[in-house]
Amino acid sequence: MKSISVLKFGGSSVSTIGKIKNISSYLKNRIENNEKLVVVVSAMGKTTDSLLKQVEEITENPDVRELDSLLAIGEQNTISLMAITLNDIGVKSRSLTGIQAGIKTFGQHTKSKIADINSDYLLKQLEEYDILVIAGFQGFNENLEITTLGRGGSDTSAVGLAASIACPCEIYTDVDAVYGTDPRIYPDAKAIEQISYEEMLELSALGAGVLETRCVEIAKNYNVPLYLGKTLANTKGTWIMSNTDLIEKKVVTGVALDQDILHVTLTCKKCNPDFVQALFDQLDRLSINIDMISQILVNDEISISFTCKNTDKNFLKDALDTLKTSYPSLNHSIRTDCAKVSIVGSGMRDVSGVAARAFRILGSNGIDFYQVTTSEISISYAIDAQKSLDAVRILCEEFNI
Amino acid sequence: MKSISVLKFGGSSVSTIGKIKNISSYLKNRIENNEKLVVVVSAMGKTTDSLLKQVEEITENPDVRELDSLLAIGEQNTISLMAITLNDIGVKSRSLTGIQAGIKTFGQHTKSKIADINSDYLLKQLEEYDILVIAGFQGFNENLEITTLGRGGSDTSAVGLAASIACPCEIYTDVDAVYGTDPRIYPDAKAIEQISYEEMLELSALGAGVLETRCVEIAKNYNVPLYLGKTLANTKGTWIMSNTDLIEKKVVTGVALDQDILHVTLTCKKCNPDFVQALFDQLDRLSINIDMISQILVNDEISISFTCKNTDKNFLKDALDTLKTSYPSLNHSIRTDCAKVSIVGSGMRDVSGVAARAFRILGSNGIDFYQVTTSEISISYAIDAQKSLDAVRILCEEFNI
Missing domain, CATH: 3.30.2130.10 (VC0802-like)
Incomplete structure (x- = not known):
């Protein structure tokens, strides 16, 4: 059986068609190495901003349910374009919105939480397709209303999907790794290759702006190996994993x-x-x-x-x-x-x-x-x-x- | 019980936030006159073109399933903005995508046909909301894939919804009525107030570019009274209806x-x-x-x-x-x-x-x-x-x- 991984690419990594094409080529390579992939993407660059600008023309206090529906468009745009690109280069691929992927949520609009993911359906789709491109940041609630997951929402989608499929999760961003301390303070700081969930939570300040604490907590609870690295870079990023899986436990990590x-x-x-x-x-x-x-x-x-x-x-x-x-x-x-x-x-x-x-x-x-x-x-x-x-x-x- | 009508507004009628606001005010008036409304809208003005431009950067032959998903965004944008506007002026309103509205389709992508609509769900939603704003042109198939309905798709959505709810359907566009003949040929031609489905089908050339033959056929099959008129105009448009419902049968209509x-x-x-x-x-x-x-x-x-x-x-x-x-x-x-x-x-x-x-x-x-x-x-x-x-x-x- 082929191994499955969830990969997540943030908004600045998919901000142009050119970038989407480059990522698609990389994904094709991975498929050719006998993998199946679930790819979670954010909205392209400034899409969310331009949607919010439309709302500003109407009201300062938009209905939050409708705001969620509107913002979900951003990710939907990216998944379709990426699936078109992947199919065009010969990779069997399908896009899925939050509703299509069965990402059920609970809680308030604009900051909902994942309740359940239909992993049976996703695994079945992975029999037919090599890559599922799933809209991050969005899900739906018991009223079949579109919801969004708030800050760090796309990362949460990715970790949640990995938890439900029981596979690793790789988060690609602008930052190439978690460092032992802020390199602006100590320029000689080294990138951490492996770190435990607990350490990462204690060092949450080091991941601030890169990875929400919430994602690390989900990864820890479901024992999802979590990778943080730079999009399409050759540099090594950081694996965040269970303490018992760490190969070398450093006395002081950060x-x-x-x-x-x-x-x-x-x-x-x-x-x-x-x-x-x-x-x-x-x-x-x-x-x-x-x-x-x-x-x-x-x-x-x-x-x-x-x-x-x-x-x-x-x-x-x-x-x-x-x-x-x-x-x-x-x-x-x-x-x-x-x-x-x-x-x-x-x-x-x-x-x-x-x-x-x-x-x-x-x-x-x-x-x-x-x-x-x-x-x-x-x-x-x-x-x-x-x-x-x-x-x-x-x-x-x-x-x- | 309040009367229900389906209203459809085309792309040029909702091409700016200003136009969406004006239509919303009109809809509010109707609600205050004891109606419940299902409003079907198209993509705003040039949205579809700009989505297609994104695709052109990728390929000349996009995967049609993914193309459908992409194009569906256009209507989704309009429904959210209109629902935000309606709620902002105090009208209880909810937006629904094709999937949310339960518009099941069959046939090929980019030219699917409506198989079934979950009218029970819509009627239940109308108990809670005064206006449902539904994305035209889109539905979903048995694989939970997003589909689009091809030429005249939003009109088809509107007539299909009216058929399933068993209520009249009003289609608002740039043209103020069906005329007895092309006014460019015979400038004295009068607007037709009432016309039977059969006459309209025989005169399909007169409706060309305004109303697809397909919509008239669905209206005829389900006996949906169909109105065609100009958006927010005071002029009278044309009712297309069953021959037996015509008040005055003209010997020659057109x-x-x-x-x-x-x-x-x-x-x-x-x-x-x-x-x-x-x-x-x-x-x-x-x-x-x-x-x-x-x-x-x-x-x-x-x-x-x-x-x-x-x-x-x-x-x-x-x-x-x-x-x-x-x-x-x-x-x-x-x-x-x-x-x-x-x-x-x-x-x-x-x-x-x-x-x-x-x-x-x-x-x-x-x-x-x-x-x-x-x-x-x-x-x-x-x-x-x-x-x-x-x-x-x-x-x-x-x-x-």
Whole structure:
């Protein structure tokens, strides 16, 4: 039996007929190497923008169901053109819209989620055709309404299709791989050949703009080997896969930096034990996402440290003001100009001393940290923002990123 | 219960957002007058052309299945924009593609025919929505492939939908009505208010470019009252309906002219009786459509007259040459520069003397004819082409067209 793979090409990869032709030639080669392919494509370049411009002429608040139907046209255009191209060069190929591919969704229009995919039908079609070209970003709901999947929707379609067929998924884009850290900060950063789902999720900042966290989560849940690479490039991209499938587990795979954060420490003397609950209720009320939470109880004083986005500064003040009405002894200190630096690696589980090495190298370079938190595969440090780029470089050198 | 109508707007009627807004306002008025509407639209103005231009960049011979999928986008664009507009002005409305509307087709891609429409689903949707905006020209086949309906496809969709719902169908276009004859020939020609299906079929030349014969046939078969009129005009258009529903049956409803024909007379002395069969076999072999067939047998001489398109001249010569090898005594005379003038009217059935009046008026104006044929509701004359415009004018005046 021929192997099946799902391949996804983004909007800039299919923005012209010329590019569609080049990709089609590449796909033909793969078919001639005894493969069957499911190809997911996005709308060509600026198609979505021009559809939205039509809507702007009508209203600022379009009906979201109809907006979804309209935007689905973009991908439908690409699949037909690619299937025409493939058939023209002798590849048996068929295009499928979201409805035709049986991509059932649930949830709200413009940000629906995949509920189910009719993989039996797709496998049957793959008996007849060598390539199925499927419209990304779209599906349909129980009312037979066309839906779209929101940000990163085409990637989600691709990973969802791979999950339902139980085959690997290759995502082709402008970026040639996931790097161990942002190459703009550390130009010597190497492309990662293999990384586990968990590491990729911890390093989500590194994939930001390239691969939505949501896709990695689906791939992880259905154990879909996920490749990220540059369209029609000879360079090697990154395979994201189960930890147990990794050939070599690096101790530290990547270093991530989150620059725009606040570091908050609260102390509350003789507070009721319900204080912590009250704090989280307030944060929840104001939708403040917090990270790096540490709590210590010394004698009758509760101390809590955490970080949050700088953009939540005003919400945070609101939360603390509200809390002080119930807990007058509450004190707080907020550090702005903070950064979070994280080192991530599956190998940490098995190798001791990573934390010690990191502490030592940061200390010997005069980089203090206010807080440390650890997970099984990561260590995060809250440090001064102005020292954060140095910290990333030092850690990358130390752990050969 | 509210009355339901199907309305169809052609490509030039929806070529801009402005026009879509104007039509939407008109539809809102109708809804406020207690109607439910199914609105069928074509692709906006030049959309189809620009889609075909994309294909030209790829190949001269696109896969027809994929071409159908591609062209279906045009109508899909219009339905979403119109549904967005309608919802924006407070009309509960939903767009439906051919698949969503359950328009099942059979036959070849690019010229499929409607097999079945899921009217139960549409009626259910009309309980929830006041207007369903349905993509014309498209459907789907048993393989869940998107199909298109060929020439006059959107009109066919509209009449098919009206047939399945059992409601009237209004077709809006650039032309304000069906006229009793071509106003370019007889400027005083009046718009016809009511005409029977049979008359319309006999006068198909008058509707040429406005309404495909196929649509009239479907309307006739399912007894769908069919309106033809100008988009958003105050002028009255033409209702095409069952003969029994006509309020006033005019003796002569219209005068049609077919200018570009040949008039052929064959005589064959002592021919075998199988000669006529052999003639029709030859005409069939060369796909020559003939009209106004008369056959006479005098003693042992068979005479046949008929007309055919001027463009079939060479095929006709081929057919006659072939026949002469088997029937050496065959003689033929071919008149070029011929025209067929027809007078059509349901009232002829009940009123005698129409033929006599026509013969008299033509004769008194020095217009000779080579042949006359009649059906229950029409009389056709083969005459000299250069006298044909005069003949039309004289007949229009005589019968008050």
